[in-house]
Each structure stands twice: as C-alpha cells, then as structure tokens.
Amino acid sequence: MIGVFPEVSGRILINGDWKKVSKTKKVINPAKIEEVVGEVALCSTQDVDDAIKAASDVFKSWSRTSVEERADRMRQASEKLSPLVEENVSLLVRENGKTLVESKKDLLRCIQVMNQMADTLIEWWKPVDLSGALQSVQIRRRARGVTAVISPWNSPLILTFKRVIPAVLAGNTVVIKPATNCPLTVLTFLKAVASSFPPGVINIVTGSGAMIGEVLCSDPRVKAICFTGSTDTGKTIMRQAASTVKKLYMELGGNDPALILPDAALDRTDIERIRGGVLRASGQVCSAIKRIYVHESRYVEFVDKLKSGFERVVVGNGIHPDTTMGPLNNKGQFDYVKGLVERTKQSGAQVAELGQKLNSDSWEEGYFMNPSIVTNISHDSELVHAEQFGPVIPVIPYTELSQAIEMANDTQYGLRASVWTSDERKAAEIADYLEAGAVFHNNHTIFKDLRLDFPGIKESGFSKETQWGSLELFTDSYGFAN
Template identity: 30%
Template structure:
C-alpha cells in the first residue's frame, strides 16, 4: 500500500506503472491546504496505449467467464471494502473535505453497489419471443461491448466510480478509469481492492491526469463505451465526439434542484430537509437543493427567518472532526466561483439573509471554507435561480400557488432532482409527475438517492442523455443485445412469406 505524500503510480492492468510523462500534479487537503496528500502523474497517450493493450487481451478472456463467477469478484471486493471502511472513509474526507459521517455513507454505497450487481450476476436476463413460423424459436441475450472509459467527478470519488465499474465488469467488459485530479486517491483504492478480490490482470486500470487525458480516453478508437460524470459543457463535447465515432455514451451532468414548499407543509420536517439538501456535502452534489420555492403563506416569512438563523448555527470545519456538519469547498478556485455567484445575485437584487463570506479564523484559515448562504428576493429568471452553483448557496423564491411553483421548478435547463413538501396527496402526486426531472421526492429533500440498490439514477433535459446509473437499467449502458433465431424444422422457412 502506498501512503500519503507518496508519489503515486498508475495502476495499469493490476501493475503499478510509472507514467512516461514524468510530470506530476499535487493534491492537498481542502480543509488544510498545507497537508500534501500525494503527487500523481499527468498521464499521457503512451500510458493510455499501455492500458488499452492490456485491456484488449484481458477482455477476450473475461467476457467468457460466466457472469456468476464474475459476480464473485464483486462480492469479495465488497467484503474487502467493508473491512477497510474506516480507512477508506478517512482518505475520502481528506480528499474532498466532506464530513466523516458522509464519507462513511459513501463507502457504504460502494459496498451496497457491489452487493447489488453481484446478485445481478445470476439475473442478466434476455428475452424469449414467439416466432411466426412453426418449429422456430427466438431469443435475445445481453453481451459485453469491450473497453469502457470511465471519467468521474471529485465530489463522490468512490461511489460514482463504483456505479460504473460494477455493472461494466459484471457484464463482461473491461474498464479504464480516470479519477478526478481533485480527488484521485479514492478511485485508485477501488481498483486496488478489485485486484485484491481476484480480478484478472488487465481487466481494470486507473490512470491519473487532467481533462486533456480524459479527452484521449474519449477519442481513442478502442474505447467502445464512455461513461462520464461532469459538467454540461464537457458532457456535450463528449457526446458530440462519441456520436461521430458511433460509440455508446452515458452522461450524468449538472442539476439545479428545487424543493417546493406548499402552505400545508410540515414546517419542522421542511426545515430539516432544506438544511440537509442545501448544505450537505457543502452543496457540492449534483442533486443539492439550490432552490427553495416557497408558497407565500401566514408562516412563510417566519420560516425563512428561522431557516437563516438555523443555517448560521451549522458547524463548519474539518470533516475529520466528529461534530463538523459542513466541510470546505474543494479548491480555492471553486470557492471564488461560488462567491462570484453570491456577489452577482446581490447586484441583481438578492438579499443575503446569512452567509455570503469566506470563513476565517483559527483552523478555518487553513482551508477553503465558505459560510452556508441563503439569499432571498430571487426571481425565477435570475442567474442564481437558473445556474448550477455547486456550493452552499440557497436561493429562496416566493410563489403564490402550486401551479406557479411547478412552473418555476421546471424553469431551468437541468432536470435531475425535485422535491415537494405538502400534506395534500393530490398535489404531491401531481408534482411528482409534473416535475421535469429524473428523480422526484415527496416530503424529503433532493439528495439521498439510493443508488446502491435497485433504483435508477439520472436526469432529464441537459442533465444527461437518457442513460441511467444504478439498478438494472445501468446494464443497458454496458451491454449490447443479440437476437438468436433457432430453426428446428429441418426445412427452409421464409419469414413474412411462408
């Protein structure tokens, strides 16, 4: 095992391999910018070719291993991950800054994902059909595709790669993972543990690098599937490239998620939900609650005041401290970007109820901390109401009725997650159907999708391209169908003619 502050090597097909670039980037703890977590190679085209070469050889053998046997690797990986859960959680918190309790939850999601897809090893079902001709049968089967290029984000550097790796490997594919440069170590550990679990040589590689290296993976003619979690801008470029090359592509992109609060909402439940949805993971989730669309009522003003007062009391600090509720932002650049949204919102007429500043003093000077921020007076077409911030900033938008609330909720280019708080079952179900989003919640915040189980995860509109992670639908990305006709009539039969 390599330790912190080590100069790391790529894991190419199960072997630690020095990058031919001889160039490195440094990764620091966002809660303590003086703590160097490691130096990681800036991989290049030569490194990728080595991974591709090993993957091609491995694929020819791995695809022939029965799926239940492939599943045994995932089960063993789940067992190893369970034993190392605390160690992996500590690494995750140091990389991302998220509170340790959230990191433990993310590692549990990896375990759950492995368990789920291991079970699917005995249920990779095709279909049977009825032929129009006698003594003839028709079946369809799923088959693997080849080398899958997986490009993941820094905010969930363990869970999100596992969503991609598990169904890909189970289906008989091989994978090349590029971890985010802002959280490179967690994905590295995933691949390391898969090899500990008995994954054959060459079936998985993890290479470090920048966005330019990710582009090499996307454009390489031997990568047959690309799955990426990232921004809308990058996703569109990837989709265009994959379209020209006619390769499968799965996109999980941005979100501008809303909680709709109606006048009959349970106020205490709503308060807890908004705080968790907006400020969990420091607002750095694609599903984070970045808009509170609240119906004007006898209690709405007092609720907004209480929300701001409570948010001000949230404990911000190093995620390794057990009492920390909100960690740092991932980098100085990102903190500056988040602050820019706040400044522009104020210029447009927004009213900062709490937050809106860098946090300093004592240990807070060490990292990229930002105050949990709530801004009222936001109109539906303002930047803060329509653009993803990816930070601890909540826009409060007041509406007059249910119909207006739904219209405002849908008034964005994204379509990932929306929620409604109400006791009216008719409005709750109407909202769940009318939200233009891939995920809808009733009386729960916009975060918390159970992707380690049988549920699909993904969005509408500019949040993605219709693909889904999690659940059996994930297999659609990593398999291709084959239709097999069996004629046992001992004579020529012509469909649509005889």
C-alpha cells in the same frame, strides 16, 4: 506540510502494474491548503494508449467468463474492501473535504453496490423470452467491450463504483479516469478491487482531463463512455465520441427545484431534510436542492425556520467530529461560488450568512464558506439559473401553483426535483408536470436501493430507467430467434 503518502500516490494502473510516472501534481487538503495529502500522476498519451490496449487485449477472455465467476470475484473483492473503510475515511476527508460521517457513508456504499450488483447479475443475465405463436424469440445480452469511466471530484468513490462495478460484472473491461483533485481514496479502493480480477480488466489513468478524455473518446477500441460531471464537458465528450459512434452514459449538471406547497408540514423533520438536500457535501452535489419556491402564505415562516436550521451548521475541517459541513473542494470552485455570492449581493438581494465557525483562527487556511440563504431575489437572477455547486440557496415566493411549476421547469437542466406537501396524491400529480429525471415527495435525497438508476433529462444527461440498476447500460442486447 507533507505527511505520509498512501501507496498509490503518484501511480497509475495498467495491466496489473502500478506504474510510477515522472510527472506528478500535489493533492492538497481543502481544509488546510498547506497540507499535501499525496500526489496524482500526470500520465502521457502513451500511458492512456497502453491502458486501452491492456483492456482490449483481455476483453475477449474476460467477457467469456461465466456470470457466476464474475459475481464470485466481485463478492471476494468486496470482502477485501471492508477492512479498509475505517483506515481510509480520514484519507477521503483530507483530500475531498467532506465530513467524517459523509465520507464513511460513501465508502460503505461502494461495498453495498458491489454486493447488490453481484447478487442481481445472475438473474438479470438470463435470456428474456418474447416468444409468440409464430416464432421463438429471446433477448440475450453481450458485453460491449472496453468502457471508459470518467468520474468527478465531488463524490469520487460512489460515482466511480456505480459505473465500474456493473461494467465489470457485465463482462466489460474498464479504463478509469478519476478526478485529479481527490484521486487517492479511489485508487486505494480500486487497488483492492483490481486484485480480485485478471490483469487488464481494471486500468486507471490520471492527469489532464482534456488530454485523457480526447484519447479515450477518439480511440475505436473504446466502445462506451461513462461520464459524470459538468454539462459543458459532457457536450465536448459527445462531440469527440461521435466519430466512432460510442455508447454514452451522461450524468451531467443539475439545478434542482424544491416546491413548498401551502399545506407542507415544515416541521423539524422537513427542515432538516431540506437543509440536508441543500448542504450535503457543502452543496457540491449535482442533485442538491439549488432553488426553493415557497407559497407566499408560508414564505416568512419557511425562511425563518430554514435560517434556524442553517444556524446549527458547524463549518470546519471535516476530520473534526463536531463539523457538520466541510470546505469546498478546490480553489476554482471556491472562487466561483464566492464571486457568485458577491454578485448576488450587488444585485440587491439579501444574503444571510449563517452557521458557526468551528475554528475562527484556522478559517483562512482552507476553502471554508458559511452557508447562506438568499431572499429578495428575482427568478431571473444569475444565482437562480446557475448550478452554484456550493452552500448558498435562493428562496423565492409564488402565488399560484402553475407559476411555481413554470419557474421550476425554466431551466436547461432536469435532474431531480422535490414537492413538499401533506397530500401524497397531490405530489404525484405535480410530479407529472415537473421536468426532472426523478421527483421526491417530502425529501430530496438519493434512492436507498443503490441499484435504481433514474437519469436526468434535458441537459442533465441521459441513459434509461431500469430496475436492474446500471447493468443495462453496459451491455448490448440482441434478439435470438428460430
């Protein structure tokens, strides 16, 4: 089934021109795979080169504009986006699979990032005085140059905007490569944003990730790469970017543990937060809870309560207001998670498939899965050590806290973790021993202030922590002394 396509369907943006290309690929609705939502352009290597050239040509003039002008343009762009939220929520639902509530939050957060970063820019750009008795010294900042932003399909809007917005505000020009599975809302929003900036400041190419990534990583005109996605792909980008020593920002995979201590409240609020930490976006979140370690004294109680919470989940087409969990985004991810669950069952673990089907008759029309809780599973199992990226969670008992911490750290990942206890001081002490970029107490969520940026460690990526958000990632600092 084919509906009315959005204006950006099958197009890329180069130097202000929304170019139509000859080769395209269908973008389908994961809740109804026969429905074509639009098309994504499959650009050529020449298209990517043209985008880099456009960004490179305008960089000198754009980087020399005042911070006040850059901030003003960003605020103007945010005003253009506000009216687009309501009319594009359904587009994001149809191409991504998220629920209406989740999708609207993502769109609104994009506007929030734009305004927060614009407000922060002026103060942040001021020189930092490091003068001493012997010498006057300042830290000053300058834009890096052409910045490539490669964004994922799971949270396409916010994970694109959290990189593009600070990059542009800091005086860089960008070449953006959205995911081919759900690029349409990203393109629609960025079309409005790009119109507030000179041609060439924002360019967008779509198509083969391998081809586009290699061109962006090998071109000496590209000075920085921002990538959000799998660890394996991140390693490939690091190798390709090494020849020109590019600056890299890597937000990669995760296998986040949640530790439930004996004194955890496990009240309705706790259970709802844990359920949300597991099932947000159908579990397709790098920082979702992916394994839970529960003290043996609370294990049975916890599993029973979490099962009750999962039973209230309504799985269906995200466009329906009663749906609380949508489908998985694409066939590859759907097949992987289904296979992982099947192998887990064959290993002897107990898999409880829970939740309610919104519509049994249309269940086979999309990539739907019931949320599952897995018990009687070994810490050494595939599910526990994989980044499942789906609505299935292993729950493992422990006896001693030291054992739980050891198991939590027994992974190549180090993105997020959470500690559930009534003792905040105890949670802070445990956080010192957990190998994660951020640790939450009695929650497993995002930072409410979207400027805050806490990177992962180990194979979950790298950058740096900063009160100024991602702005620090997109400039080179230098010392000025006299």
